[in-house]
Amino acid sequence: MQDDAVPDRNVRAYQAVRDADDFALLKKRYKNFALPWTIAFMAWYLLYIVCNNWARGFMSTKVVRHINIALVFGLLQFVSTFVIAWLYGRHANRKLDPLADGLNAKFKRERRR
Secondary structure (H helix, E strand, O other): OHHHHHHHHHHHHHHHHHHOHHHHHHHHHHHHHHHHHHHHHHHHHHHHHHHHHHOHHHHOOEEEOOEEHHHHHHHHHHHHHHHHHHHHHHHHHHHHHHHHHHHHHHHHHHHHO
């Protein structure tokens, strides 16, 4: 009988967190960051692929000595990945983590009941 009480406490705790206004706000803030940046990165990546396949003359244009636009675009893919990761880390620290910490505390309180 005791074993059934632990899962019930977990269920109640999860439901309490799920129903909290902060949880909805956390999901909204995450989505508002992740969706636009995902779309922007995918568009940038697809532009790179399209240009490499169908704009070879443009991509083979030399920028400096043996460095062409294709190489620059390829390297910028790495740069943009790290910039987006850094922006997400900053966003998470400022906007998501405080809410998540509060929800975690709420979950722990609800489990003790």
